[in-house]
Amino acid sequence: MGERHHSRRGLLALGGAALAGGAAAGTLTGCRSDSHTTAAPADRVPFYGTHQAGIATPAQDRLAFATYDITATGSAQEKRAALRTLLRTWTAAAAAMTQGRTVPGDNTDLNAPPADTGEAYGLPPANLTITFGLGTSLFDDRFGLADRRPAALADLPHLPPADLDPDRSGGDLAIQACADDPLVAFHAIRNLARIGRDTVVMRWSQLGFGKAASNGADQQTPRNLMGFKDGTRNIHGDDTALMDQHVWVGKETDQTWMRGGSYLVARRIQMRIEGWDRDYLADQQNVFGRYKYSGAPLTGSKEFDTPDFKAKGADGQPVIPAKAHIRLAAHENNGGIRILRRGYSFTDGIVAASGELDAGLFFIAFQKDPREQFVALQRKLGMNDALNEYIQHVGSGLFACPPGVTAPGRSWAEELLA
Numbered sequence: 001m002g003e004r005h006h007s008r009r010g011l012l013a014l015g016g017a018a019l020a021g022g023a024a025a026g027t028l029t030g031c032r033s034d035s036h037t038t039a040a041p042a043d044r045v046p047f048y049g050t051h052q053a054g055i056a057t058p059a060q061d062r063l064a065f066a067t068y069d070i071t072a073t074g075s076a077q078e079k080r081a082a083l084r085t086l087l088r089t090w091t092a093a094a095a096a097m098t099q100g101r102t103v104p105g106d107n108t109d110l111n112a113p114p115a116d117t118g119e120a121y122g123l124p125p126a127n128l129t130i131t132f133g134l135g136t137s138l139f140d141d142r143f144g145l146a147d148r149r150p151a152a153l154a155d156l157p158h159l160p161p162a163d164l165d166p167d168r169s170g171g172d173l174a175i176q177a178c179a180d181d182p183l184v185a186f187h188a189i190r191n192l193a194r195i196g197r198d199t200v201v202m203r204w205s206q207l208g209f210g211k212a213a214s215n216g217a218d219q220q221t222p223r224n225l226m227g228f229k230d231g232t233r234n235i236h237g238d239d240t241a242l243m244d245q246h247v248w249v250g251k252e253t254d255q256t257w258m259r260g261g262s263y264l265v266a267r268r269i270q271m272r273i274e275g276w277d278r279d280y281l282a283d284q285q286n287v288f289g290r291y292k293y294s295g296a297p298l299t300g301s302k303e304f305d306t307p308d309f310k311a312k313g314a315d316g317q318p319v320i321p322a323k324a325h326i327r328l329a330a331h332e333n334n335g336g337i338r339i340l341r342r343g344y345s346f347t348d349g350i351v352a353a354s355g356e357l358d359a360g361l362f363f364i365a366f367q368k369d370p371r372e373q374f375v376a377l378q379r380k381l382g383m384n385d386a387l388n389e390y391i392q393h394v395g396s397g398l399f400a401c402p403p404g405v406t407a408p409g410r411s412w413a414e415e416l417l418a
């Protein structure tokens with residue numbers, strides 16, 4: 001990792017002299033070591049580990065998600081070398097940013113651009129996590145990686161009712177940056193694009209606010225834009241048994257470089273919010289199979305009561321309707337299929353064609369095999385879910401997130417590109 005980078009707070013403390021180029025490197029180094037005096041600060045998520053952060057770690061409030069296409073030219077070998085160099089640089093920069101440091105390579109040369117774009121100077125790490133993934137398109141002929149493609153990284157099939165926008169779908173690489181400060185999250189995807197400007201271009205991006213699923217027992221269940229608690233029966237990141245069973249890729253993989261990793265499915269799901277807001281309460285509750293205010297299943301009274309899918313009402317009909325979202329999605333009714341949901345609400349102005357709000361759920365799910373998990377679930381939801389009347393999938397991505405980086409000097413997807 002580069003020697004010359006320092007804490008964002010430290011940089012601010014240096015004042016104009018340092019920024020004007022008057023400060024000696026020694027002063028900068030002092031700031032950097034200051035930022036390491038505390039062992040495990042509350043606002044910092046460790047970068048190094050067997051799994052990438054941003055999957056099992058507690059969901060933060062904000063998301064900046066981006067995908068990138070590789071523009072490098074030359075032979076497959078040259079392009080692979082360019083990708084290797086990019087990932088080395090990206091990994092070092094991500095490690096620094098997640099710990100509240102500036103992008104490595106600070107410079108005080110008035111005739112060159114600063115290494116870090118600067119909008120996060122003075123801000124704390126805000127629990128930033130940067131999670132990296134490789135798209136299906138990376139395994140075409142361009143890089144000579146076709147035979148390293150895991151079977152689980154199969155292109156997602158058409159899953160009605162979807163109307164996918166190619167400008168909001170796919171990408172060779174993906175970055176999920178989550179933080180408790182929107183500027184810190186955005187700063188990450190922007191600076192990675194900037195660092196990689198000779199090798200990649202950003203393909204599309206999505207900002208998210210308000211996590212739309214809790215993934216930990218200590219988190220209060222958040223609400224999605226339809227006003228319902230979301231994540232009540234999600235996998236908890238600290239439940240190692242469930243994580244190993246459903247989320248982390250294990251020995252079963254045909255590609256050892258993915259062991260300890262996970263597959264990220266992203267779906268930009270637009271909500272027909274105006275129509276939803278006109279729907280009456282009983283119908284809204286029947287769509288999900290849960291009470292709106294308490295979050296309890298329609299067969300219970302408290303949020304965490306286990307839904308009783310067999311219960312029938314006085315009219316002989318199931319209390320949780322046949323087309324209710326939770327009946328169709330629950331693992332009890334799907335041969336045990338589970339996923340880790342880690343999505344965010346989004347809003348991006350108005351849909352020009354309808355004049356309605358362009359808002360919804362940027363659905364993100366992690367799993368060990370999307371063919372058997374997301375695809376199987378979505379096929380079923382797509383056919384019968386009462387929620388379909390109010391939603392439309394408009395963007396999509398599938399990314400293989402390799403295992404974590406275990407030590408400084410190592411990089412993302414090192415085994416794949418070795």
Ligand SMILES: C=CC1=C(C)c2cc3[nH]c(cc4nc(cc5[nH]c(cc1n2)c(C)c5CCC(=O)O)C(CCC(=O)O)=C4C)c(C)c3C=C
Pocket residue numbers: 224226228229230231232233234267269271288290307325326329330331338339360361363374377378381391
């Ligand atoms: C293919 C997987 C899923 C998609 C796509 C999806 C979209 C979606 N979900 C909500 C809101 C809620 N989902 C809830 C539960 C739930 N959803 C899925 C899967 C997908 N959802 C699962 C596996 C589950 C858990 C089911 C269970 O075990 O009971 C809930 C209920 C609360 C909870 O447990 O999280 C809500 C609310 C929206 C709004 C949406 C698309 C816009």
Ligand SMILES: [Fe+2]
Pocket residue numbers: 325329
């Ligand atoms: Fe759901």
